[in-house]
Amino acid sequence: MSCSTPGPEPLPAAFVAALRGLLGEAALLTDPADCLTYGYDNSRRLTLPQAVAFAQNHEQVQAVVRLCHQYRVPLTARGRGTNTTGASVPLAGGLVLSLERMDRILEVSPGDRLLRCEAGALNGAVQAAAGRHGLFWAPDPTSAAFSTVGGNLACGAGGPRAVKYGTARDAVLGLKAVTGEGRTLTTGAYTSKSVVGYDLSRLLIGSEGTLAIITEATLKLLPRPSQTRLLRAAYADVTAAAEAVARIMGQPAIPSALEFLDGEAVRLAEEYRPTGVPAGTGALLLIEADGEAETLPATVRAIEAAASGAGLVELRSAGSAEEAETLWACRKALSPSLRKLAPKKVNEDVAVPVTQLPALIAGVQALSRAHGLPIVCFGHAGNGNIHVNLLANPDDPAQMGRIEACLAALFRLVLSLRGTLSGEHGVGIDKRDYVGWEVDADTLEQMRAVKQLFDPLGILNPGKALPTATGI
Amino acid sequence: MSCSTPGPEPLPAAFVAALRGLLGEAALLTDPADCLTYGYDNSRRLTLPQAVAFAQNHEQVQAVVRLCHQYRVPLTARGRGTNTTGASVPLAGGLVLSLERMDRILEVSPGDRLLRCEAGALNGAVQAAAGRHGLFWAPDPTSAAFSTVGGNLACGAGGPRAVKYGTARDAVLGLKAVTGEGRTLTTGAYTSKSVVGYDLSRLLIGSEGTLAIITEATLKLLPRPSQTRLLRAAYADVTAAAEAVARIMGQPAIPSALEFLDGEAVRLAEEYRPTGVPAGTGALLLIEADGEAETLPATVRAIEAAASGAGLVELRSAGSAEEAETLWACRKALSPSLRKLAPKKVNEDVAVPVTQLPALIAGVQALSRAHGLPIVCFGHAGNGNIHVNLLANPDDPAQMGRIEACLAALFRLVLSLRGTLSGEHGVGIDKRDYVGWEVDADTLEQMRAVKQLFDPLGILNPGKALPTATGI
CATH class of the missing domain: 3.30.70.2740 (Alpha-Beta Plaits)
Incomplete structure (x- = not known):
């Protein structure tokens, strides 16, 4: 793990005192030993924050932002730190604001297919609350059990089922957030359609806490199909598998997961633990279909037909949970295999x-x-x-x-x-330093201007999301 | 039709000459009689523009915006003027920029489920081009045959099938646009997932040409199911119908259209032309399901089950195109009935x-x-x-x-x-003047700041989308 110390000036005593007055002693850490665990995330990076604060509600977040704005203290909001890119590492030191204590699910309205929660609610808790009504929230990152809704939104999280159900940007009705100036934004609507005002929700989603800190979200839920079926398709080479992917995605029976492993991945997984993938497999597709008892068989047949074609070595479908386990064993063996290597x-x-x-x-x-x-x-x-x-x-x-x-x-x-x-x-x-390769200079300049507008002093999560070349 | 004349100053001669030099004689109208048809839309409003220009490509749009910026001339971009809210009426006079000649479909990549087109392409032309590959674009406003993609995006258009497939904001991968300062933005990606940079696409969609003029769009296409089935469900009262709507939306077999008529609508339609809606109908649902031959019957059964319940008077399903015609006759009779009344x-x-x-x-x-x-x-x-x-x-x-x-x-x-x-x-x-009832003051102020950022001189479609109280 690489550890960088920004060596910033100590936090102003008046700032720390104001913060303590605002949040109480138990909601503020200043001892470096205590702060350490809030200095890294699931990337390979660590920067020690000078203090860590815990907010209990939107108003406290707003007050903290205003204090940071007043004293020009860098402020990195944080869920559970599961992201892999360093997005929640407090690169410039300053204050880490953890939203982990803001984890309330405020409302579930199954008839309206919506769930309102605080940003620190765990994705897994949201899925459990929605699941009690036969509903689910689309984003399903690997970290779902221990990552927060706010973190999922900040990063624009997806997951395997995004192929059918979309990512975080597709799964939100509205947000409550605080800009870098301490202004409260209430975006979106409680309806699945609205064109009143500008769409600030999607602007904030995926902005990694650099424009505003999301404190509350109204999530769009979807009805959860009652059944799933797993398929495993082995192909002679990558081209055959990729052509199958295009065929599968070109017909209306969209799978709820469509995972790919190249030949090298299959070989390493099989070396680690043989799981019965046929010899000569140059690429593997693991496919999940979902639906109801009445519709699923036809969906599976449609996907099987699309998966079939030149270069298919073997196509297997799991009739039971045990068979499903067997078919996905190759994917499961891959992670420990890579970790070992x-x-x-x-x-x-x-x-x-x-x-x-x-x-x-x-x-x-x-x-x-x-x-x-x-x-x-x-x-x-x-x-x-x-x-x-x-x-x-x-x-x-x-x-x-x-x-x-x-x-x-x-x-x-x-x-x-x-x-x-x-x-x-x-x-x-x-x-960060590669963004300018993808986004052209004029559009990047506009994004920088948006950042400047939402966070004029640049206190929110400095050094993330956009290249720092021009010093923003 | 109400006609307001803003009585602005005449356009500067140098501006008109520059415009003519840029676009050519045939692409500029200045005679009020010629300009008249570009002064109204499908709302009940008319304001005469001082000139109308026709752009052929993105570069011309950018050059026109820069000229308008230089001379501070109000600029209202326009597709085919089918919107119903006055969004394309040039309220402040100035220049109307019609994109109707920018109607090329630039690319269809069925394997990637995307279609790239100029903003002036008709929704209907896009559907036809996509349809040749078994795909469609979700937005289906009533005006689809003669409204443009750019207009659909500017207004955030939906339509009946939005209930299953979403609206314009859900159906775009990326945009090309020109801000009020004449800066070209290239937003989004060619992939169905991307979290690089801020989401400017959705910010522009639904902003009614007040932030930037969309010149090109990469649209997300979906596979078109091969079959549809129509249902008509009559209920004793509105509450029974509304409860059925909540039941239908709460299960996984989402209809591709779920249209409602209240008792008064049914009564007027039946008065105009009796179509066999049973007596005692207090509310009607017209439901479309789509799918494949193998899956559709089960989907229809699931929707029928959800539509059934207290207060259901009659549930009919169309086995043939003729029966479908009969079931939807009531909805079709409603429009002329209302037009007459x-x-x-x-x-x-x-x-x-x-x-x-x-x-x-x-x-x-x-x-x-x-x-x-x-x-x-x-x-x-x-x-x-x-x-x-x-x-x-x-x-x-x-x-x-x-x-x-x-x-x-x-x-x-x-x-x-x-x-x-x-x-x-x-x-x-x-x-416009009601937006502040829905959007709170702080959020509205942020939206105004966004407007100011994208269009500092306020030349783009002045007087639209946001309340004018503070003079922006």
Whole structure:
């Protein structure tokens, strides 16, 4: 883990006193030992904040922002720190504001398919509350059990079922938030349609806490299908699998998950623990379909038909939970296998248009050879969202240069295929300096102006989401 | 039709000469007789522009915006003028920029489910181009055959199938646009997921050309189900129908249209032309389900089960195209009936959370009695989006005051039910002065600041979307 100390000036005593007066002694940490755990997230980064505050409600968040604004103290809002890009690392020191104590589910209205909660509510708690009414919230990141709604929204989280149900931006009706000036915004509506005023909700979603701190969200829920069925399709090569993905996505029976593993991923997983993937498999699709008892069989048949074609080696469908377990065992074996091989692997969640998947995978294989780095690709193929894993150690000075060169080449490749540098993990610190490769200069300038408008002093999560070149 | 003449200063000769040099003689109208048809839209408003320009491409739009910026000339971009709120009426005079000649479909990539087109392309042309690949674009306003993609996006258009497939904001991958300063923005991505940079796409969608002029759009397409089935459910009263709507929306088999007619609407339609709606019908639901041959029957059964319950008078399903025609005849008879009764009727497209539908309809009936105005309600019930039609003549001075009082009371009612003043028609001029009733003062101030940022001189479509109180 890399630890950087910004060495900022101590926080003004008057600021700390005001904060203590506002929140109470139990809601403020200033001892570095206590602050440490709020200095890192699920990235490989750590910066020690000078203080950590815990807010109990929207009004406290607003008051804290106003204090930080008044004293020009950097302010990084934080859920549970599960993001992988450094987005919640307090790069400039200052104050970390944890929303973990604002975890109330304020309202569930099943007839209106909405749930209102505080930003610190866990995704898993939301799913449980919605589930009691046969509903669910679309975003399903791997971290769902212990990541917050606010964090999911800040990062624009997705997950496997985004292929059918969309990501955070598609799953919100309205927000309550506080801008960098301490102004309360109440955006959106309680209805599934509204065109009154500008859409500030989506502007805040995915902005990584750099424009405003989301304190409350009205989430759009969806009815949860009662049944799922798992399929596993093995193909001779990546091109055959990618063509199958395009066929599956081109017909109306959309799967609720469409996961891809390249040949190398399959080989490593099978080496770690053999799970019965047929020999000669150059790429694997793991497919989930959902529906009702009456409709699911037809959906599965439609997906099976679309999955079938040139290069299909084997197509299996799970008739029972045990069989499902068997079919997904290969995917489950992959993670420990990679952890064993390269505990500090570099994982980039690029996305390309679905038809460009074969070119992406072929290009990645070429990069692997050129840079002498093993690379494994897997991910959410239905969105063209591939996790490209460099099995290397970024802390090893001998590898660092090669990794950086390989990543730069990967990003160039992705953009040449009309792709995006992040499908769902976000920018944070990790991809900040590459944003200008994807977003043109004029549009980036407009984004900087938006940042300046919402946070004139630049106190909110400094150094994230946008390149810092011009000093914002 | 009300005609207001802003009586602005004549356009500077140098501006007109520069415009002519830029676009050519054939792309500029300055004779008031020629300009007249570009001074109104499908609202009841007309303001004569001083000139009308036709752009051929993005670069011309940018050059025109820069000229208008330089000379501080009001600039109203326009598709085909089908909106109903005055959003494309050039309230401050100045220049109307018609994008109707920018109607090229630039690219269809069926495997990537995307279509890229210029803003002046007709919705109908997009549907036809997508349809050749078994795909469609979600927004389906009544005007689809002759409204433009740019107009649909500017207004955040929906339509009946939004209940299943969403509105304009859900159906765009990226945009090309020009801000009020003449800066080109390229927003979004070609992928179905991306979290790089701020989401400026959704900020522009629904902003009615007040922030930037959209010149090009990359649209998200969906696979078109091959079959549809129509149902008609008659209920004893509005409450029974509204409860059925909540039941239908609470289960996973979402209809592709869920249209509502209140008892008064049914009565008027049957008076105009009897279509076999059973006596004692207090409210009617017209329901469309879509799917494949294998899945549709089960979907229809699920919807029929949800539609059944207390107060159901009759539930009919169309087995053939002729039967479908019969079932929808009542809805089709309604429009000419209303046109005959009240050719200048006032139509408001408010929306409330689905569970508030009974309260909305009951409240509207009370308003009708209190203000002595016949009111008919119908619309997209699955989104709680009800078209409230006041059968009155706003040009009749004797009625005008009562209409205004009734509308104000209607809007208060809608907001008390946590609703929104416009589900899909937008704000334009008509609802501009009511926006502050729905959007709180702080949030409205932030929206004004966003407007100021994107269009510092306020040249883009002045007097629309936001209240003008502070002079922006």
